[in-house]
Amino acid sequence: MNETKKEKNAKVKEFLLELCCVYTFVSVTGAIVNMLAGTETNNLNVLVMFATCTIATFVLFLHKLFDNFSPLFMMVAQYLIACLLIGAMLLIISKFVEPIKPRGWFEFYRSFTIPYIFLAGFFYYRVFSETKKEAELIKEIQELKGE
Amino acid sequence: MKLNLFQDENLKEEKVDIHYTNMRPVIKQLIDTVNSERPTLSGRPADEDIDDGEEIILDAKEIYYLDYVDRKLFAYTKDGVFRIMNTLANCEEMLWNYGFVRVSKSNLINIYKIKQLKPEVNMKVYASFDNGDKICINRSYNKSFKDYLQKMRRMG
Numbered sequence: 062m063n064e065t066k067k068e069k070n071a072k073v074k075e076f077l078l079e080l081c082c083v084y085t086f087v088s089v090t091g092a093i094v095n096m097l098a099g100t101e102t103n104n105l106n107v108l109v110m111f112a113t114c115t116i117a118t119f120v121l122f123l124h125k126l127f128d129n130f131s132p133l134f135m136m137v138a139q140y141l142i143a144c145l146l147i148g149a150m151l152l153i154i155s156k157f158v159e160p161i162k163p164r165g166w167f168e169f170y171r172s173f174t175i176p177y178i179f180l181a182g183f184f185y186y187r188v189f190s191e192t193k194k195e196a197e198l199i200k201e202i203q204e205l206k207g208e
Numbered sequence: 209m210k211l212n213l214f215q216d217e218n219l220k221e222e223k224v225d226i227h228y229t230n231m232r233p234v235i236k237q238l239i240d241t242v243n244s245e246r247p248t249l250s251g252r253p254a255d256e257d258i259d260d261g262e263e264i265i266l267d268a269k270e271i272y273y274l275d276y277v278d279r280k281l282f283a284y285t286k287d288g289v290f291r292i293m294n295t296l297a298n299c300e301e302m303l304w305n306y307g308f309v310r311v312s313k314s315n316l317i318n319i320y321k322i323k324q325l326k327p328e329v330n331m332k333v334y335a336s337f338d339n340g341d342k343i344c345i346n347r348s349y350n351k352s353f354k355d356y357l358q359k360m361r362r363m364g
Contacts, residue, residue: 132330188327
């Protein structure tokens with residue numbers, strides 16, 4: 062029982078640490094882009110950015126649940142979960158803070174989907190290139206042993 | 209590796225000297241052989257009754273992979289499938305120096321017997337063997353698999 066609690070605490074700590082790193086990276090990148098483009102952000106944008114980072118970190122954190130499935134299925138499932146959570150977030154904002162126009166929904170999903178596709182493509186490429194390297198390593202080990 | 213054999217009928221005690229540069233798996237295997245600790249697994253043909261089948265000693269290097277199914281451990285070789293009366297964890301510990309690495313909760317594969325390592329379209333990576341069998345390298349074990357290959361390469 063105590064062990065389970067410790068494991069849970071360790072997972073929460075790990076999640077918070079990753080969230081801090083992700084949010085720092087996104088906010089610093091956002092600040093640099095704003096400086097270069099001469100644009101400004103507001104408090105609501107900062108909060109939305111934090112909520113988006115929390116959703117993204119949470120969704121990526123779910124990868125262990127998909128261990129028995131293929132990585133392709135995992136990526137699609139994670140994307141769909143992220144879409145649902147982001148939809149819920151936009152609904153809350155729309156109801157309690159400020160109504161969001163259909164264009165706003167489209168823009169948000171687009172700005173979230175494009176980097177996701179790029180990162181998924183990079184992950185896809187990495188799986189293939191890493192496997193190629195591992196296959197070469199195996200051949201080398203087999204040759205060294207004279208198999 | 210150079211091998212010198214000396215026959216002396218008057219020798220009181222037989223001995224083996226090993227001159228090596230670093231402790232590689234092949235040296236460790238020689239030591240184990242001299243110490244009569246060369247890992248062998250005893251098994252019975254999987255298609256026979258466990259009490260009736262004749263026990264066969266399997267040389268670790270002849271095994272493609274070990275598969276743990278329904279609380280039973282099976283060894284897959286060129287000559288067939290054998291039921292092993294041991295645990296997967298024990299085998300993993302015993303065969304570590306002999307090219308066996310854990311790639312999933314239920315599989316231990318012999319890297320010297322891998323014919324091909326290839327990812328499929330769904331991004332699952334499979335190791336295929338001469339007998340046509342394919343074993344999936346589980347994502348959670350990928351890092352330890354990679355580390356093991358690098359370690360074996362360094363030690364090779």
